[in-house]
Amino acid sequence: MGAVRGVLLDESVLLSDDGSGNPRLKPGAEVLLRRLRYSNLRVGFCHHEDLSAVKAIFLQNTARIYSFSCVSLDAPDAKYSFNQLLLDWGIARDNCFYVTSKRHDAFTHEIQNQGWLTVCVGVDSGSVMNKEFLFINKLEELLITVCSLSKKAMQKSVVIIGYVMKPSREEDFAKRGALPMYPTQNGLIFVPLTFEIPLVSQLQDVDAVLHKATDEIVDFNPHISTHFSHGISFSKGMQELERFIQDHPECCMIDPLNNIYPLLDRYNIQQLLLGLQELNMKDHCRLRAPHFLKIDNFHEPNLRDQLSEANLSFPIIVKPQIACGVGDAHSMALVFKFEDFKEICVPLPAILQEYVDHGSLIFKFYVLGNNVFHAVKKSMPNASFLKSSSEQAGSKPIIFDSLKSLPVATDDQFSVGRLQADIQSLDVDLVKSAANWLKTELDLTIFGFDVVIQEDTGDHVIVDLNYLPSFKEVPDTDAIPAFWTAIKSAHEARKTN
Ligand SMILES: Nc1ncnc2c1ncn2[C@@H]1O[C@H](COP(=O)(O)OP(=O)(O)OP(=O)(O)O)[C@@H](O)[C@H]1O
Numbered sequence: 001m002g003a004v005r006g007v008l009l010d011e012s013v014l015l016s017d018d019g020s021g022n023p024r025l026k027p028g029a030e031v032l033l034r035r036l037r038y039s040n041l042r043v044g045f046c047h048h049e050d051l052s053a054v055k056a057i058f059l060q061n062t063a064r065i066y067s068f069s070c071v072s073l074d075a076p077d078a079k080y081s082f083n084q085l086l087l088d089w090g091i092a093r094d095n096c097f098y099v100t101s102k103r104h105d106a107f108t109h110e111i112q113n114q115g116w117l118t119v120c121v122g123v124d125s126g127s128v129m130n131k132e133f134l135f136i137n138k139l140e141e142l143l144i145t146v147c148s149l150s151k152k153a154m155q156k157s158v159v160i161i162g163y164v165m166k167p168s169r170e171e172d173f174a175k176r177g178a179l180p181m182y183p184t185q186n187g188l189i190f191v192p193l194t195f196e197i198p199l200v201s202q203l204q205d206v207d208a209v210l211h212k213a214t215d216e217i218v219d220f221n222p223h224i225s226t227h228f229s230h231g232i233s234f235s236k237g238m239q240e241l242e243r244f245i246q247d248h249p250e251c252c253m254i255d256p257l258n259n260i261y262p263l264l265d266r267y268n269i270q271q272l273l274l275g276l277q278e279l280n281m282k283d284h285c286r287l288r289a290p291h292f293l294k295i296d297n298f299h300e301p302n303l304r305d306q307l308s309e310a311n312l313s314f315p316i317i318v319k320p321q322i323a324c325g326v327g328d329a330h331s332m333a334l335v336f337k338f339e340d341f342k343e344i345c346v347p348l349p350a351i352l353q354e355y356v357d358h359g360s361l362i363f364k365f366y367v368l369g370n371n372v373f374h375a376v377k378k379s380m381p382n383a384s385f386l387k388s389s390s391e392q393a394g395s396k397p398i399i400f401d402s403l404k405s406l407p408v409a410t411d412d413q414f415s416v417g418r419l420q421a422d423i424q425s426l427d428v429d430l431v432k433s434a435a436n437w438l439k440t441e442l443d444l445t446i447f448g449f450d451v452v453i454q455e456d457t458g459d460h461v462i463v464d465l466n467y468l469p470s471f472k473e474v475p476d477t478d479a480i481p482a483f484w485t486a487i488k489s490a491h492e493a494r495k496t497n
């Protein structure tokens with residue numbers, strides 16, 4: 001038997017009704033189907049003829065939504081349709097999981113005799129004669145059960161990556177084929193970790209954990225401690241995961257929490273980026289960090305002097321010190337004069353950053369292990385454009401959210417001719433040297449950073465660093481294999497450390 005390739009779900013696992021006969025999906029079923037949809041496993045539903053017509057139609061419609069098969073077990077040609085399903089799927093029966101919640105079902109025993117792996121969900125193992133079945137209590141256990149069996153069947157030639165990230169991010173990655181539950185070409189199987197069931201039971205077969213821990217931040221209080229990361233509170237599930245990893249160092253984190261903390265703090269990022277000056281090479285543009293100043297409030301008596309000492313002049317972009325993970329981590333402002341500071345409500349403590357005129361183009365760089373990709377994106381326009389639009393509003397500061405309402409250049413502020421010139425002005429080798437330097441400094445597997453090119457000097461200024469970004473601008477054909485290679489290498493490297 002090889003890795004599990006197909007999963008056939010009996011309607012008893014998926015359907016309940018609302019008491020008045022109207023069918024609906026059982027709790028946990030919708031999440032399961034969403035995850036199976038992009039799992040690279042073949043998935044089908046099945047039901048007996050005695051299923052009510054309304055439920056049978058609901059099941060067929062649900063299968064259609066997810067592009068899954070749906071077969072009737074008692075149809076005159078049932079055996080045919082079952083075997084036909086296997087032929088259509090192009091897989092052997094012993095690579096298939098049949099999942100049911102039926103206690104006594106002649107069909108279940110027959111299909112098990114035909115060599116299918118059978119999983120009973122929510123069925124007391126004592127009530128079923130055949131002990132060959134696998135028994136799980138909750139639907140949430142199914143995926144880790146499938147993946148663990150695949151690993152066992154593949155004689156450990158696969159590595160199971162358990163992952164934690166917010167649903168929207170998981171969906172984005174899964175749709176790109178990045179999180180398959182069937183082994184990748186380099187032997188990775190991805191399984192979502194759920195906090196709905198004890199982590200210990202899930203992690204015993206997991207070889208490495210990929211997490212976007214910042215998706216599990218539930219609060220940030222900068223006043224709790226002078227140590228920035230002490231102000232960060234993670235979800236109970238993330239805390240349980242952290243405790244497990246402390247007790248089980250053999251299960252590796254891609255990447256350890258301590259390695260991502262610096263990227264939660266824009267002050268840390270600025271201090272780290274000061275090291276870029278060591279990379280500057282003769283006959284190359286200058287690579288640098290923006291001038292910056294960290295402030296705890298806008299009423300500091302000698303703020304003007306501090307601005308001048310930090311080599312900061314207006315306009316100044318104001319960003320929260322907390323870089324991600326909380327709702328207002330991306331609430332920013334572009335301030336044109338000193339008096340405007342009292343007008344803005346950027347969360348404190350904040351980082352004041354030199355606003356770099358960069359011709360409305362930003363270069364997003366992504367480091368995936370030893371691969372470095374970059375993409376060009378439209379960005380905020382030069383200050384003169386923003387100031388004029390702001391002057392019409394009485395030169396008020398421009399308040400925005402960088403993820404939701406970034407004041408990107410309008411077409412007339414952005415000329416395509418410039419686009420060619422600007423793209424050619426990017427010193428890729430210089431920035432790749434920065435990428436390699438950052439990888440060493442940060443000891444991270446996957447991270448991104450934003451580069452703007454200052455118009456009058458050509459300085460390459462890194463204005464942002466992010467952990468586990470979506471690298472959505474990079475073609476999947478390049479990004480996804482690199483994503484898998486990076487994770488595999490990180491697991492191997494951390495395993496040997
Ligand atoms: N110092 C700067 N000078 C000029 N433009 C800047 C500067 N900093 C940021 N920007 C512009 O604002 C955008 C958002 O800034 P930044 O990337 O720091 O925000 P963020 O919330 O960290 O975004 P994300 O993490 O989603 O990339 C940048 O993509 C760029 O267009």
Ligand SMILES: O=P(O)(O)O[C@H]1[C@H](O)[C@@H](O)[C@H](OP(=O)(O)O)[C@@H](OP(=O)(O)O)[C@H]1O
Pocket residue numbers: 169214215323324325326329403448466467468469470471472
């Ligand atoms: O949502 P928080 O934890 O505040 O952090 C953001 C990051 O700072 C951004 O870098 C992410 O955007 P990209 O994944 O496109 O880089 C962004 O990804 P998203 O736009 O897919 O949500 C977020 O992860």
Ligand SMILES: [Mg+2]
Pocket residue numbers: 450464465
């Ligand atoms: Mg950014």
Ligand SMILES: [Mg+2]
Pocket residue numbers: 323324464465466
């Ligand atoms: Mg960022």
